[in-house]
Amino acid sequence: MKRVIVLMTVLCMAVGLYAQTTVEFWHAMTGKNGEMVQTICDQFNASQKEYKVVPVYKGSYVDTMNAGIAAFRAGQAPAIIQVYEVGTATMMAAKNAIKPVYQLMAENNMKWDPNIYIPTIKSYYSTSDGRMLSMPFNSSTAVMYYNKDAFRKAGLDPEKPPVTWPEFFEVAKKLKASGMEGGFSTNWISWIQLENFCAWHNIPFGTRSNGFDGLDTTLVFNSPITVRHFQNIYDLSKTGVFIYGGRENKANPLFTSGRVGMHFESIGGYGNMKANCKFDFGVARLPYYPDVPGAPQNSIIGGASLWVFNGRPAAEYKTVAEFFNFISKPEIQSLWHKATGYLPVTQAAYELTKSQGYYKDNPGLEVAIKQLTNKTPTPNSMGVRFGNMPIIREIEDQIWEDILSGKISVKAGLDKMVSEGNKTLREFEKLYK
Amino acid sequence: MAKQYEFKAPVLPYLLVLPQMVIVFIFFFWPAAQAILQSFYLQDPFGGRMIFVGFQNYSKLLVDPDYWQSFRVSTAFALCITLSAMTISLFLAIQANKKIRFASFYKTMLVWPYAVSTLVAGVIWLFLFNPNVGVIAYVLKHTFHVDWQYLLNFNQAFFLLTMAASWKQLAYNFVFFLAGLQSVPATLVEAAEIDGAGAARRFWKIIFPLLSPTTFYLLVMNLVYGFFETFPIVHAITQGAPGKSTGILVYKVWRDGVINLDLGSSAAQSVILMLMVIVLTVFQFRFIERRVTY
Numbered sequence: 001m002k003r004v005i006v007l008m009t010v011l012c013m014a015v016g017l018y019a020q021t022t023v024e025f026w027h028a029m030t031g032k033n034g035e036m037v038q039t040i041c042d043q044f045n046a047s048q049k050e051y052k053v054v055p056v057y058k059g060s061y062v063d064t065m066n067a068g069i070a071a072f073r074a075g076q077a078p079a080i081i082q083v084y085e086v087g088t089a090t091m092m093a094a095k096n097a098i099k100p101v102y103q104l105m106a107e108n109n110m111k112w113d114p115n116i117y118i119p120t121i122k123s124y125y126s127t128s129d130g131r132m133l134s135m136p137f138n139s140s141t142a143v144m145y146y147n148k149d150a151f152r153k154a155g156l157d158p159e160k161p162p163v164t165w166p167e168f169f170e171v172a173k174k175l176k177a178s179g180m181e182g183g184f185s186t187n188w189i190s191w192i193q194l195e196n197f198c199a200w201h202n203i204p205f206g207t208r209s210n211g212f213d214g215l216d217t218t219l220v221f222n223s224p225i226t227v228r229h230f231q232n233i234y235d236l237s238k239t240g241v242f243i244y245g246g247r248e249n250k251a252n253p254l255f256t257s258g259r260v261g262m263h264f265e266s267i268g269g270y271g272n273m274k275a276n277c278k279f280d281f282g283v284a285r286l287p288y289y290p291d292v293p294g295a296p297q298n299s300i301i302g303g304a305s306l307w308v309f310n311g312r313p314a315a316e317y318k319t320v321a322e323f324f325n326f327i328s329k330p331e332i333q334s335l336w337h338k339a340t341g342y343l344p345v346t347q348a349a350y351e352l353t354k355s356q357g358y359y360k361d362n363p364g365l366e367v368a369i370k371q372l373t374n375k376t377p378t379p380n381s382m383g384v385r386f387g388n389m390p391i392i393r394e395i396e397d398q399i400w401e402d403i404l405s406g407k408i409s410v411k412a413g414l415d416k417m418v419s420e421g422n423k424t425l426r427e428f429e430k431l432y433k
Numbered sequence: 434m435a436k437q438y439e440f441k442a443p444v445l446p447y448l449l450v451l452p453q454m455v456i457v458f459i460f461f462f463w464p465a466a467q468a469i470l471q472s473f474y475l476q477d478p479f480g481g482r483m484i485f486v487g488f489q490n491y492s493k494l495l496v497d498p499d500y501w502q503s504f505r506v507s508t509a510f511a512l513c514i515t516l517s518a519m520t521i522s523l524f525l526a527i528q529a530n531k532k533i534r535f536a537s538f539y540k541t542m543l544v545w546p547y548a549v550s551t552l553v554a555g556v557i558w559l560f561l562f563n564p565n566v567g568v569i570a571y572v573l574k575h576t577f578h579v580d581w582q583y584l585l586n587f588n589q590a591f592f593l594l595t596m597a598a599s600w601k602q603l604a605y606n607f608v609f610f611l612a613g614l615q616s617v618p619a620t621l622v623e624a625a626e627i628d629g630a631g632a633a634r635r636f637w638k639i640i641f642p643l644l645s646p647t648t649f650y651l652l653v654m655n656l657v658y659g660f661f662e663t664f665p666i667v668h669a670i671t672q673g674a675p676g677k678s679t680g681i682l683v684y685k686v687w688r689d690g691v692i693n694l695d696l697g698s699s700a701a702q703s704v705i706l707m708l709m710v711i712v713l714t715v716f717q718f719r720f721i722e723r724r725v726t727y
Contacts, residue, residue: 097479
């Protein structure tokens with residue numbers, strides 16, 4: 001009798017396994033973030049019996065995207081892939097390769113409201129008429145970090161970080177005068193000081209709603225206000241008030257080691273700051289130029305979203321749709337937000353986290369959310385959507401270094417960023433026309 | 434004259450070389466053919482669209498001043514690495530070949546860096562010299578008041594890359610030079626000494642000519658290394674900075690292909706690199722090797 005029961009159980013399990021649809025989810029999350037991806041998938045798998053999502057770590061964002069491309073070309077694409085924000089236009093343009101999220105949800109008759117997502121996050125991954133193409137996942141935005149201890153030492157009020165750029169530069173000079181090696185540094189010159197700078201001042205980064213309305217877009221960020229901003233930073237680099245720390249997020253050690261008093265970095269780096277700063281630090285909004293009408297507008301996001309590959313069996317798409325609904329739940333979003341420092345992608349998740357009193361101990365995270373939702377996004381602040389975005393950012397990084405090393409003037413440098421960027425936009429347009 | 438064997442069966446020899454040919458075909462000819470094919474197209478990464486553009490990917494490179502700049506810096510880089518890695522390692526090999534205390538200890542230590550992968554070598558030098566976190570960078574700045582910022586200073590960046598890449602290659606050269614020196618017959622050197630030749634004369638007239646096969650071999654290997662295998666060093670230390678001034682050819686191929694997904698241009702660049710390797714090898718073996726005394 002006992003044997004029969006065992007046999008029956010095994011059989012039932014086998015049938016159960018057979019009926020379960022498994023989909024792969026390729027991602028680029030490491031450390032704590034990678035553990036959380038696993039946790040969320042485990043919770044989803046435990047919440048029901050029909051579907052199973054298996055997370056697979058594929059390396060950096062670049063590695064993951066290339067793995068996805070190679071797999072798609074070989075007919076072996078996973079159902080879900082995490083793609084960083086600069087790959088958005090490439091994914092969108094690959095119409096044969098992807099299944100838009102709005103379509104996925106409609107085909108599987110899911111109860112799903114795209115308006116639950118925070119507007120700036122939703123718009124970044126939607127067409128200009130509001131159809132969502134990929135599922136928001138890990139979103140961040142750029143903020144200012146400042147060293148409160150250094151503020152005190154320089155005789156500044158640590159609870160009153162500078163609000164405008166002119167104030168900011170004065171504070172930076174005072175910090176240096178107080179004995180620090182420099183006043184400030186910044187990560188991501190392209191994402192923070194150009195893309196976010198333009199959105200925050202409600203000025204266009206490119207034409208055609210920053211590329212949302214079509215491929216026939218051109219870059220226009222070499223406006224007088226950007227030239228003025230870059231000139232200010234360049235001038236301060238000559239006196240050592242601004243210290244250049246390298247591309248992407250390589251300037252972080254300048255701030256964490258206490259060599260500069262203020263720094264610009266993603267809110268996604270909040271956990272890292274908490275772990276590495278041996279001093280009291282604060283998070284503040286990005287400064288703005290008060291004479292620019294409409295400023296401050298809202299900042300834009302960075303991070304990555306989840307894309308769905310075409311050509312998988314129908315049952316897998318049902319699984320993906322269920323999974324996407326699951327990860328959009330307030331409690332899951334809140335869990336992700338608190339563990340990783342990425343922003344909650346829905347309004348409800350923000351409210352939930354707030355009601356738990358989480359922001360009392362972590363005010364920095366709320367600063368980022370408030371900055372992102374400061375105003376209803378305009379065509380200048382929905383995000384940026386350009387083909388060959390990695391090339392454009394590379395051009396910006398390179399020319400910024402040429403400006404700092406005196407090889408080219410600020411104005412000529414910004415003009416060159418725009419003209420070289422436009423060349424690569426025309427190539428992208430030619431390919432996808 | 435080596436004895437030649439002849440196979441009676443007509444098929445067997447082909448069968449015997451087949452495995453090797455299959456490997457060469459799959460890992461060399463097939464990708465090379467793919468690269469040549471792709472270099473004539475503009476294509477989207479997912480393979481949805483392929484537009485034939487003829488030689489446009491090539492012509493764009495050839496009129497691009499940045500590509501020529503990359504070519505120049507790659508050449509300078511390869512030459513500097515070859516020169517410094519070879520002279521220093523020859524010097525070290527000569528010293529280690531002398532009858533000194535702890536000779537085998539020195540030899541072991543000098544061969545050690547060879548076990549370090551090129552990428553790790555790059556990271557080690559990065560941690561020493563990075564202006565934000567580097568230990569030596571800190572000393573340079575605070576003790577010697579050097580304005581050390583290679584991210585914005587081409588000369589510093591180039592110097593650092595050359596040092597790191599040469600250091601990695603030293604051990605390899607050292608082994609070959611040491612072996613070469615040990616095979617120089619002691620009788621010849623002693624005879625010259627008895628004839629009254631000084632140390633310098635003995636070196637230039639006897640040892641150096643006898644070392645020439647080793648030197649020639651290392652010249653080829655170092656140039657190839659400098660041109661084509663220093664990617665990890667650049668990737669770890671400068672990523673082409675400042676601007677794109679240290680973006681050597683192999684780094685540019687990778688960057689344009691893997692990050693920027695400009696597959697057509699990346700393919701055209703790799704075809705150009707392939708031609709360079711072919712020309713370099715043919716040139717060296719046909720013209721330089723003849724003058725080398727074995």
